[in-house]
Amino acid sequence: MKLTYFFIGTLIAVTVMPHASGYAINSDVVSCRSGPGTTYGIVRTYKKGQNVSITCQTTGPSVNGDSLWDKTSDGCYVADYYVSTGTGNYVTGKCGGGEGSPPSSNSxxxxxxxxxxxLDLISKWEGFVASPAPDPIGLPTVGYGHLCQQKNCAEVKYKFPLTKATAQQLLNDDIPKYSSCLASYLNSRVKLNxxxxAALVSWVFNNGCGNAQSSTLVKRLNDGEDPDTVAEQELPKWRMAGGHVLQGLVNRRADEVRLFKTASSKQAYPSCQ
Structure with a gap:
């Protein structure tokens, strides 16, 4: 039950930034989004062979092993994996930084x-879907909440119909996308077991990276507030879809709060034990 919430991202102003021109799109119908990640809204699409100018680059959720995202002259972001730059490194300046700046990382x-x-919490609330089908708000999903990126979920490497075992493998493949964006939004002062x-990654998996980035929850954690207090107060607020409170979301948030407040001596952020 992957629910996506609409929001408006703030574009970072870039000054005196050289454009890198003439890079061809290498895949059919590539989405250019309002932010660097697949959870952001689609602004426009590019066709295979179409040339784009890159104004700057930044890091974001990895697409097939490439974590760079290119901001085009149209003001939207496309995964660098789909642009024929000839390299997995920067070809122009970093968005908000100087030319050739390396990617930044909090941890x-x-x-x-x-x-x-x-994993058990996410699997429980996403539910098992063996073959691609619309979720409760009409988004095509498969497995345990995998949101299809291509027609008929062609990007999925496992055979349909999925078994619960292959659906679990697909979930394991998907998790780093959400843990990666969460890690990029938190500063290194935040300490999480x-x-x-796991509770926060479940929340991001459900609501999307962009919504997590702009959330009061992340801001309060970065401000140094007590994590248990922040989770208990902020997670339950994420209970609405389509303008209505959904009991399933109320219950999922309660499960996430319970997991968050379950004591553990194993650290997971900013370092993994």
Whole structure:
């Protein structure tokens, strides 16, 4: 039950930034989004062979092993994986930084996966879908909440119909996308154990990276407030879809709060034990 909430991102102003021109799109119908990640809204699409100018680059959720996202002259972001730059490194300046700046990271040692309690929670609330089908708000999903990126979920490497075992493998493949964006939004002063981390990754998985980035929850954690207090107060607010409170979301948030407040000696962020 992956629910996506609409929001408006703030574009970072870039000054005196050289444009890198003439890079061809290498895949059919590539989405250019309002932010660097697949949870952001689609602004426009590019066709295979179409040339784009890149105004700057930044890091975001990895697409097939490439975590760079290119901001085009149209003011939207496309995964660098789909642009024929000839390299996996920067070809122009970093968005908000100087030319050729390396990608920034608050932490490189966080847990990219989540513990079994987190996997069980996500699997429980997403539900098992063997073949691609619309979820309760009409988004095509398969497995345990995998949101299809291509027609008929062609990007999924496992055979349909999925078994619960292959659906679990697909979930394991998907988790690093959400743990990665969460790690990029938190500063290194935040300390989270594996249960706290798993609960937050479940929340991001459900609501999307962009919504997490702009959330009061992340801001309060970065401001140094007590994590248990923040989770208990902020997670239950994420209970609406389509302008209505959904009991399923109320119950999922309650499960996430319980997991978050379950004591553990294993650290998961900013370093993984």
């Amino acid at each position: 490189s040692g966080y847990c990219k996966a989540v513990n079994q309690a987190g 594996d249960n706290q981390w």
